[in-house]
Amino acid sequence: MAVDPLPSFPPGFLWGASTSAHQIEGAAHLRGQSVWDVFEARPGAIRDGSTAAVACDSFHRHREDVALLAGLGVNAYRFSVSWPRAGSPGGLEYYERLVDDLLAAGVRPVPTLFHWELPAGLDWLERDTAARFADHVERVAARLGDRVSTWITLNEPAEHTILGHALGVHAPGRTLMFDALPAAHHQLLAHGLAVRALRAAGATDVGIAASHSPTWPLSAREEDVAAAEFYDVLMNRTFSDPLLLGRYPDGLAELMPGDVDADLETVSERLDFYGVNYYAPSLVGAPTGENSAYGTLDVPAGIPFSLHEIEGRPKTHFGWPVVPEGLTETLTGLRGRYGDRLPPVVITENGCSYPGLDDQDRIAFLDSHLRALHRAIEEGVDVRGWFVWSLLDNYEWNEGYEQRFGLVHVDFDSPERTRTPKASYAWLRDVLRAQP
Numbered sequence: 097m098a099v100d101p102l103p104s105f106p107p108g109f110l111w112g113a114s115t116s117a118h119q120i121e122g123a124a125h126l127r128g129q130s131v132w133d134v135f136e137a138r139p140g141a142i143r144d145g146s147t148a149a150v151a152c153d154s155f156h157r158h159r160e161d162v163a164l165l166a167g168l169g170v171n172a173y174r175f176s177v178s179w180p181r182a183g184s185p186g187g188l189e190y191y192e193r194l195v196d197d198l199l200a201a202g203v204r205p206v207p208t209l210f211h212w213e214l215p216a217g218l219d220w221l222e223r224d225t226a227a228r229f230a231d232h233v234e235r236v237a238a239r240l241g242d243r244v245s246t247w248i249t250l251n252e253p254a255e256h257t258i259l260g261h262a263l264g265v266h267a268p269g270r271t272l273m274f275d276a277l278p279a280a281h282h283q284l285l286a287h288g289l290a291v292r293a294l295r296a297a298g299a300t301d302v303g304i305a306a307s308h309s310p311t312w313p314l315s316a317r318e319e320d321v322a323a324a325e326f327y328d329v330l331m332n333r334t335f336s337d338p339l340l341l342g343r344y345p346d347g348l349a350e351l352m353p354g355d356v357d358a359d360l361e362t363v364s365e366r367l368d369f370y371g372v373n374y375y376a377p378s379l380v381g382a383p384t385g386e387n388s389a390y391g392t393l394d395v396p397a398g399i400p401f402s403l404h405e406i407e408g409r410p411k412t413h414f415g416w417p418v419v420p421e422g423l424t425e426t427l428t429g430l431r432g433r434y435g436d437r438l439p440p441v442v443i444t445e446n447g448c449s450y451p452g453l454d455d456q457d458r459i460a461f462l463d464s465h466l467r468a469l470h471r472a473i474e475e476g477v478d479v480r481g482w483f484v485w486s487l488l489d490n491y492e493w494n495e496g497y498e499q500r501f502g503l504v505h506v507d508f509d510s511p512e513r514t515r516t517p518k519a520s521y522a523w524l525r526d527v528l529r530a531q532p
């Protein structure tokens with residue numbers, strides 16, 4: 097464990113923890129079905145064969161979660177409003193209770209309005225889904241807008257497009273490869289419509305949570321550099337360029353449906369903050385014809401790049417390399433590329449999967465990443481907050497319950513879903529107490 101105290105972060109910095117509805121709420125019988133419920137029923141879709149029907153049971157135990165947040169000393173909590181729950185009887189009341197309890201505990205509620213749990217029957221390949229999302233956002237804002245000031249529209253449209261629609265390892269389980277691009281465009285459009293709906297409801301602090309992975313070429317060879325650039329476009333810039341510049345990277349607009357130019361004006365509505373989810377860089381080379389696996393992303397032969405293991409680094413339980421300077425690089429890279437078009441940044445997710453209660457590796461991970469974040473601030477990036485992923489061990493999508501990202505252990509075998517703070521919880525609490 098590092099002994100040097102962490103540097104001080106700017107006054108007013110948001111210190112938060114993140115979760116998402118499908119991953120923690122449970123109480124699946126009290127809400128409509130989502131594409132994830134349908135996907136989980138497919139044999140072999142989820143590594144441990146589990147479902148999120150109960151998960152951490154936060155729907156019934158949110159008060160325990162709020163008490164854990166208060167004990168941790170964070171001043172913000174990023175959770176998501178499940179679209180199928182918000183549309184079910186009693187759903188919005190649940191989020192009202194959660195928001196009220198957070199406010200009473202002095203924790204700012206930061207709801208995400210879409211974290212992958214699309215209502216079953218809707219489809220991101222359909223343009224109309226964007227308008228339906230705007231309706232959902234309007235309803236939620238009408239109910240919570242008097243108490244919520246900070247909103248996040250979508251979580252990681254890149255992963256939802258690529259894992260869910262191109263590769264089929266996430267819900268809805270489609271394997272469309274490049275034909276998945278319309279799902280990206282419609283999510284981006286949905287984001288822009290949501291920004292407008294939130295502003296119309298009086299919101300003044302609106303952002304998105306976008307994943308960013310700095311892309312490293314395998315070598316200086318021309319083919320590796322070109323492959324890495326292609327991967328960077330696909331994973332990062334297909335989303336950040338339209339959001340922040342109002343245009344797609346070269347060659348992509350032609351592949352998108354509808355009146356793309358008109359849509360891009362909506363997509364690039366001004367944001368109050370840009371949320372970045374950071375886990376690790378990607379090492380990319382020319383295609384090899386072999387699969388090279390990185391986390392859940394298994395790339396079949398025929399794709400114009402190959403993914404490679406970053407060697408010489410510790411690995412998380414998920415097998416992801418621990419590369420804190422990748423966070424500094426992500427942020428200085430965003431500032432370099434987007435300049436004044438980049439709003440203030442909030443790290444909306446950053447964390448790691450490790451087993452055990454005495455999670456010294458998680459402490460080392462978080463310590464090194466907070467230092468890397470501070471370095472980006474010293475280099476002039478306007479960073480306003482950092483949210484750890486995650487408060488609780490939870491349903492890690494197609495990995496089921498095998499990957500534990502929480503500061504708090506959850507016993508998924510106990511009916512009470514007993515929560516036990518890990519060593520990292522105490523560590524972060526002490527870090528926050530020492531902040532100005």
Ligand code: BGC
Nearest residue numbers: 116251252255373445485492
């Ligand atoms: C997602 C989370 C997920 C985390 C760890 C992010 O891509 O937003 O829902 O649990 O990564 O895999």
